[in-house]
Amino acid sequence: MATSRQEGGMDHADADSGVPTYDDDDYLLLPFGADSLRSWATSIRNTLISNGDIATYNANPVPVVCTGVLASMPGSYNIVFPLQFNDGVRWALKVPQAAGLTGFSNPAARSMATEVLTLYILRQQTTIPVPRVHHFYASMNGSLKYPYILTDFIEGIPLDELWFNSKIPDDELLSFRTRVLQDLAKAMVQLDRFRSRRGGAPKFNSQDQLYSVGALRTVDIAASEDTPVWCNVGPFTHATSYILALFDRQESPTQPFEAGIRKLLMLFVLWLSELDDYDSQDFVLTHPDLDLQNILVTKEGNITGIIDWEGVAVVPACLGNLCYPPFLTYDWCSAVRDSNPGESQENAAKGSQELQHLRAVYLDIIEGLYRSxxxxxxxxxxxxxxxxNLKLAADDPFFTRPVVERVFRTMKQDVGKPLAVDGWELNLREVARNLAEDAIDTRTINVLKDGFLHVFNSL
Structure with missing residues (x-):
């Protein structure tokens, strides 16, 4: 995650530049402070210059020195420290937050190496704007005594600061959003070239081709409380096993209604196999979290960077690069919408109609790119x-019930006829209770299945 956002922590300032900087108190349990980090960054960059790996950016070369460590940028699992050099260059140092407490496991090291190699290959084979990696060390035993990735610092404004901009007229905001979606679609379509018959963590051969996959390191959301619990899942040969990978690790609820909701979610996922081309779909390389905070833009809406590729994976195409980005689907489930910190209640109230329009815009852009x-x-x-949303519900018990409720409500609205058996309209509470008690009959199952599949015909 290398962005220009300055946030969090204490507010110190460099006397010469006025740019916020941080002192040693802000480094928590990291084995370095601002002074040692400046010295280390100076040494690393000069070593890379002397090795011919990078060039100076100065017409009149002077000794390159890291002059400042700017305000750190904490994310969910990592912290980024922007590093300012005296020749105008700015780099980003990305380190995992918890390694000082939990250590850095072999799966974590493999995940970091996969992220670095993916960034390299994307820069070589696509025009997707990702940061250039200068150096990384996937161990606690290097010169920094901490795992890290050193990249260019990508200039840009995090999209979550501008997407809901209420200070400009609606037509200007729509134009801004459309430009963002055009750039985003062009970037995502390029990932089509990285396809596989199996899913998991990508593996590339010496020709920089995606040739295999391995186990995927991910957060077990249901098992995580104060700190993330990481687990390894996969590889996968079918979309269903990928969707249910974390779901299968969870204990079934003891409360009958919740247990029935869980069983209905399982049926929804299994019924996806009835969709055309579902069982024969490929897996495709995909960004792990293509949300607003990971997209950097200009004020005009041009994308300057797509960042935070930690956990990059080869996933079923139905969940892959051509999906709507999350910020275009917040309205579909109230629990998802309410969990979005970037959107006010006022925005949410009018947002559904706007998002439906923006989804149509994005779909039209994607279809146009394929036609071309x-x-x-x-x-x-x-x-x-x-x-x-089904994948979200399977991964995170917090979303299981609201997503199932949303799907069931959509089934009743879109099926074109009553969702009923023998004239009795089905209701979710009764369906869930009967599923929990294994007391549901075949006719009811068939009505539910037909209603579920009809939802996709109406999209």
Whole structure:
């Protein structure tokens, strides 16, 4: 995560530049402070210059020195320290937050190496704006005594600061958003070239080709409380096993209604196999969290960087690069919308109609890109609003009930006829109770299945 956002912590300032900087008190349990970090960064950069790995950026070369460590930028699992050099260059040092407490496991090291190699290959084979990696060390035993990735600092404004900009007219905001979506779609379509018949953590060969996958390191959300609990899942040969990977690790609720909701979610996921091309779909390289905070833009809406590729994975195409980005689907489930910190209640009230329009804009852009390539656009984007929410519900028990309720409500609205058996309209509480007690009949199951599949016909 290398952004220009200055946030969090204490507010110190460099006397010469006025730029916020941090002192040793802000480094928590990290084995370095601001002074040692400046010295280390100076040494690393000069070593890379002397080795011919990078060049200076100065017409009149002077000794390159790291002159400042700017305000740190904490994320969910990492902290980024912007490093300012005396020749105008700015780098970003990304370190894992918890390694000082939990250590740095072999799976964590493999995940970091995968992220670095993915960034390198994306820069070589696509025009996706990702940071250039200068150096990394996936161990606690290096010169910094801490694992790290050193990249260029990408200039840009995090999209979450501008997406809900109420200070400009609506037509200007729509133009801004449309430019963002155009750039984003062009970037995501390029990931199509990285496909596999299996899913998991990507592995590249010496020709920088995606040739295999390994186990995927991810957070077990249900098991995580104050600190994240990491686990390894996969590799996968089918989309269903990928969607249910974390779901299968969870204990079933003892409360009958919640247990029935969980069983209905399982049925929804299994019924996805009835969709055209679902069982034969490939897996595709995909950004792990393509949300607002990980997209950097200009004030005009041009994307300057797509960041935070930690956990990059080869996932089922139905959950992959052609899906709607999360910020276009917040309205679909109230629990997801309410968990979005960037959107006020006022924005949420009017947001559904806007988001429906923006989804149509994004879909039109995606379809246009495929037409320009002479290729038929898959149904992935249209379907993703439902399938991504099912994956969210399977991963995180907090979202299981609200997502199932939303799907069931959509089934009743879109099926074109009453969701009923023998004239009795089905209600979710009764369906869930009967599922929990294994007392549901085949006819009811078939009505539910038909209603669920009809949702995709109406998208």
């Amino acid at each position: 390539m002479g290729t038929q656009c898959p149904a992935t984007t249209r379907r993703s609003i439902v399938i991504k």
